[in-house]
Amino acid sequence: MSIPRELIQRLVPDGTPPGQYRFNHEDCPAGTDTKRRLYIRVPEDNPAQRIAYCHNCQESGGARGKGLIGGRRAPVLASKARSLIDPPQTVAYDDMPVTAVALLMSAGITEEMCSKYGLFYDERSQRLVYTYRDRDGTILSQQLRALHPLIQPKYYSIDRYGAEFSSGVLGEGPLLVITEDLLSAIRVAEAGGRALPLRGVYAHAEQLCYEVTKDEVATILVWLDNDNDHVIARADQIVETIGMFAVKPVYTYLTEEEPKHIEHNELQEILNEYQQRLCSTG
Numbered sequence: 001m002s003i004p005r006e007l008i009q010r011l012v013p014d015g016t017p018p019g020q021y022r023f024n025h026e027d028c029p030a031g032t033d034t035k036r037r038l039y040i041r042v043p044e045d046n047p048a049q050r051i052a053y054c055h056n057c058q059e060s061g062g063a064r065g066k067g068l069i070g071g072r073r074a075p076v077l078a079s080k081a082r083s084l085i086d087p088p089q090t091v092a093y094d095d096m097p098v099t100a101v102a103l104l105m106s107a108g109i110t111e112e113m114c115s116k117y118g119l120f121y122d123e124r125s126q127r128l129v130y131t132y133r134d135r136d137g138t139i140l141s142q143q144l145r146a147l148h149p150l151i152q153p154k155y156y157s158i159d160r161y162g163a164e165f166s167s168g169v170l171g172e173g174p175l176l177v178i179t180e181d182l183l184s185a186i187r188v189a190e191a192g193g194r195a196l197p198l199r200g201v202y203a204h205a206e207q208l209c210y211e212v213t214k215d216e217v218a219t220i221l222v223w224l225d226n227d228n229d230h231v232i233a234r235a236d237q238i239v240e241t242i243g244m245f246a247v248k249p250v251y252t253y254l255t256e257e258e259p260k261h262i263e264h265n266e267l268q269e270i271l272n273e274y275q276q277r278l279c280s281t282g
């Protein structure tokens with residue numbers, strides 16, 4: 001179930017300036033709402049969009065032109081300039097340049113993980129390819145990383161559905177860890193956690209809404225990389241956006257070390273610590 005698009009568009013018509021608006025949720029399935037518990041947000045960066053969440057019935061929804069969000073993917077025309085590359089079934093370190101292997105190894109990524117998660121070297125672009133998928137294995141996007149510091153851009157992306165649905169969650173569990181890239185997400189999943197990779201420090205509201213409102217997610221840890229003002233501001237923004245959609249504890253873990261640079265056992269300990277907080281707070 002999601003909040004009907006027609007209702008969202010009637011309450012917040014086209015041309016409404018960016019901001020957050022509150023309404024009583026008419027016909028709220030959780031009972032009459034008199035406390036204006038339906039929040040509808042018009043994002044600053046995309047004022048054609050509407051993201052709705054009701055704190056009474058905990059349903060979400062959204063409207064975006066003719067698309068529907070909130071449990072359903074809205075296909076957006078992706079750039080046709082570059083098409084997705086099929087990941088090979090198995091990936092061998094021996095087939096990659098030593099710079100690629102060094103980068104993967106420093107992030108604790110093994111050959112086996114490369115095959116499992118679709119990380120490979122693309123001869124044509126001479127870049128390392130990170131494959132982002134959804135739960136059923138559909139490739140949502142690929143990020144191509146340069147292997148030499150002088151090659152710009154460092155990353156470029158090929159999206160199937162648009163940047164707002166460019167990545168899916170890896171791993172299981174009640175603790176959702178939001179990471180910057182696929183390598184960190186893989187390491188979290190391998191350490192027994194659930195991870196949403198962002199492809200940077202910017203999270204799309206639709207993407208967050210889709211993942212944080214899931215029943216299986218009990219708490220969220222925002223774990224971005226280094227300790228500078230820009231990243232801190234981004235993390236705060238992510239926490240604020242999550243708060244709009246879900247009444248769940250959200251923590252931030254700001255450190256110089258991303259999950260991919262933390263040793264496996266230590267990473268497991270950190271995840272366990274947050275899981276335990278979750279149990280003790282009930």
Ligand SMILES: [Zn+2]
Nearest residue numbers: 025028054057
């Ligand atoms: Zn409601």
